[in-house]
Amino acid sequence: MRKLLDGVYIGSGLLSAGLIAAICLLVTGQVLLNLITKFGPFDVNLTIPSYADFAGYMLAASSFLALAYTLTRGGHIRVTMLLNTVPARLRLVSEVACLALGAATAGFASYYMYLLTHESFEFGDMSSGIIAIPLYIPQSVVCAGLVILTGALIDLTVRTVRAGRPMLIQTSTE
Structure with missing residues (x-):
């Protein structure tokens, strides 16, 4: 069971990192298209449709998928000044x-x-960008990140x- 849970935490962390890399590629691609539009020989506006929407959805997904991995690796900020002064019990x-x-x-x-994801699915909620995306898709990834957390x-x-x-509190004597 321990290997399975650790695998889920690592998998969600890797997926989160992959989404961050995808955001970087997407934004870099749009910047290159902007440069081509501005300085290139073409008199046409080049753009990746709904790239800001995609980047936002990937950012939300990666943020929530990273929570459990970061927690289990001791990466979250904890205030231990007071706890270091109290007895171990x-x-x-x-x-x-x-x-x-x-x-x-x-x-x-x-x-x-x-509940929000299910409601979006039932009502067929779509994003308002150039490319309409069913909202339950990014919401389900956020939901998965919360469940894993x-x-x-x-x-x-x-x-x-x-x-x-204590498994997470690092004391000055340990």
């Missing part, structure tokens, strides 16, 4: 409480993102309780 209780609250919040967000927070909560020590 209180640090453990604090981490478990924060992870459980985070899991509940991410679960809540996942549920309502699912919820799973990662539950996983970390269980691992922290089982280990009997």
Whole structure:
């Protein structure tokens, strides 16, 4: 089970990185087309249709897909100044409480993102750009990122309780 969960976290991180690379390629392509339009011999406007929409959807998707990977690698910003001054037992209780609250919040967000995605699918909501995109497609990727984050927070909560020590809080004595 551990390998499966870690594989999901790594897979979502890799997919996120791939989407960021795709954004870079898309924007670079549009910049090159703008340069050709401005300085080239053609008297025509060259553009990638809806490139800003595509870039925005990919940015949202990559941001949410990266959350679980970043969390499990200790990449999120944590304020530990106060926690480094309290006894180890209180640090453990604090981490478990924060992870459980985070899991509940991410679960809540996942549920309502699912409802939004389902509603967009049912009503056939489309983007308003040059190329109409069914909105449930980018919404479903955001929903998947939230579900994976919820799973990662539950996983970390269980691992922290089982280990009997904080898994994320780095102290100055450790």
